Amino acid sequence: MITDVDIKNTVLELFARRGLAQGDVMWLSRLEKFWADTRLRRSDLVTAIAMLCSEHMLVIDEQDGETCLSLSPEGESRAAEILATGVDYWGRYLREELLPGVRTTQQAPGADGGGRRQYEAEAQPEMPWTKD
Structure with a gap:
């Protein structure tokens, strides 16, 4: 089972593996793209x-109209501790096989009645390997 601590450690590990220190910026949109490669939810x-942010390890800011995140001094030291433990939180949640446009088994298919999942299914481009 995934705990809140595991998820927080995963985010901090991602910052540390990217070499981001206190004050360095990661755009939220970029973090979302990295997150899409995992089995975790948005x-x-x-x-x-x-x-x-509530624990003062991460700082949210806005630059050029886009949301960005940076580590605080506490966050930087915690991220370094996580790397030093050798536990690969990030790798633990990566999808085994990454294919564009393919849904994971955890997501329900679109229903005949429409709704958000049906809209998303229609918005997905058709992949050549899904044709019969």
Whole structure:
């Protein structure tokens, strides 16, 4: 089972592996792209960011109209501790096989009645390997 601590550690590890120190900026849109490569939900990312900000490990700012995140001194030291433990939180949640436009088994297919999942399914480009 995934805990809040694991998710927070995953975000901090990502900052550390990217070589971002205190004051260095990671754009939220870029973090979302990295997060899409995992089996974790976007709501997990939002929760982790909120918890890290409330614990003063992460700072949210806006530059040029785009949201950016940076580590605080406490966040930088915690990220270094996470790397020193040798536990690969990030790798633990990466998808085994990354294919564009293919849904994970955790997501329900679109229903006949429409709704958000049906809209998303229609918005997905058709992949050549899905044709019969």
